[in-house]
Amino acid sequence: MKILIVDDFSTMRRIIKNLLRDLGFSNTEEADDGTTALPMLENGHYDFLVTDWNMPGMSGIDLLRKVRASDKLRALPVLMVTAxxxxxxIIEAAQAGVNGYVVKPFTAQVLKEKIEKIFERVNG
Amino acid sequence: MNSSQTSLGEFESTLKKHAQELVESLERGRFGEAVQLIHELNQTRDRGLYQEVGKLTRELHSAIVSFQIDPTIPQAEEVSQITDATERLSYVVKLTEGAANRTMDLVEESTPVLNGLATEANALSADWQRFMRREVAATEFRDLVKRVDSFLTHSAEGNRKVAGHLNDILLAQDYQDLTGQVIKRVTALVTEVESNLLKLVMMASQVDRFAGIQHDQDQLRAEKDREKHPTRGEGPQIHADKREDVVSGQDDVDDLLSSLGF
Incomplete structure (x- = not known):
């Protein structure tokens, strides 16, 4: 399971990375905004995307729209973790096709629940 | 402000007086007199306008001086207050980032120490239970004693290490004091800039009245709305509990999404 974490703050990427590792997902990579993330997604084989909304360059909602518009990436599960x-x-993100929405500040438990729920639905 | 009201009042009373005289002159066919009145009206208006523009310029200049925005003026210090405030806020970002990373470093260093001790304790505990049930032979017991001894040493070392890390985590929180001071100073500056800007806007509105300038409010509002485009995001909501259009936590998000069929 390869996961891409997109957030403009390195500390938040690190927190998410640590929480994901605790949940057993240690294959993670990082990007600091949508503009950097999109080519990584297009050229790598990612199974899951965790993205912030508010970032310089391309925002998370625009990244989500690009992902859903791409033939290769349209089925990629996306979790938005944002302030x-x-x-x-939230309605806009839902309409754009987000799979889960977590508001900051969040707890490890909430992140775990949302990720599990997404995989349940994707696999089920 | 009082002098602005006086000059505006003077202009308005002149305007009223001359308007009547103008109508009378025109009715009586005295066109020369009428043109003279229009000329006088223009002069009063221009005088008021020049006065207000002058005041506005002076106020603008003193605002620039007091905020040391322009580094070419002699009063400017090494950096302007705005530049200084920007640098102070960057310092806050740097300091909080440093503290967050330092805390996470220490947590990441502590976790394996605790995990190692837990694994060792679990293994020892299983053998210790066997010893209590008298299932351990003498040779194996000697080995167990050695393991207990080394565990006690590891435990003391690990304890010291984690206690040290916890103490360092505590110290890493000192950024709150420093950033708090910086942010309070910047907040004071922003408040000062706001009240001075408001003063400038009030003076500019006097100029607008003399010059008869009307602003397109709809266009201004449209520009403001464009700035609020949701794609860019708004960042954390400060008064989430007082706003209807904002969720107050994850439970609210979940309710909203489930109402949308999620």
Whole structure:
């Protein structure tokens, strides 16, 4: 299971990376915004994408739209982990095809639940 | 502000007085007199306008001086206050990032120590239970004693190490004091800049009244809305509990998503 973590803050990437490792996912790579992440996704074989919303360059919601518009990536499960908390934004992300939405600050338990739920649905 | 009101009041009373006179002159067919009145009106308006523009310019200049925005003016210190504030905020980002990384380094160094001790203790515990049940032979017992001895040493070392790391994690939190001070100073500056900008806007509105300038409010509002485009995001919500359009936590997000069929 190869996971790409996209966030403009290295500390947040590190926190997510550590939590994912605790959950048994140690094959992770990092990108600091959508512009860097998209070519990595297109050229690598990732099974899961965890992305922030608000980033310089390409935002997480735009990255999500690009992923869903790409023939190769359209089925990639995407979890958004973000401080963006407006109802309209959550609806927008849902309409853009996000698989899970976690608001910051979050707990290890919440991240675990959402990831498990996504895989349950993807595999089931 | 009082003098602006006076000059504006003077202009308005002149305007009223001359308007009546102008109508009378025109009705009586005295066109020369009418043109003279229009000329006087223009002069009063121009005088007021020049006065207000002058005041606005002076205020703008003193704002620039007080915030030391322009490094070419003699009053400027090495850096302007705005540049200084920007540098201070970058320092906050650097300091909080450093503290977060230092804390995570120490946690990552402590975890294997604790895991190692736990593994060792579990293995020893199984053999110790066997010893209590008298299932351990004399030769094996000597080996067990050695293992207990080495575990006690490891345990003391590990304990010292983790206790040291915990203490360092505590110390890494000192950024709160330093960043708190910096942020309070920048907040004070922002408040000062805001009140001065407001003063400038009030003065500029006097100029607008003299010059009869009307701003396109719809266009201004449209520009503001464009800035609010949701794609860019808004960052953390500060008053989430007071706003209807914002979720107050993960439970709210889950409820909203499940209402959308997630």
């Amino acid at each position: 963006e908390a407006k109802r309209d934004q």
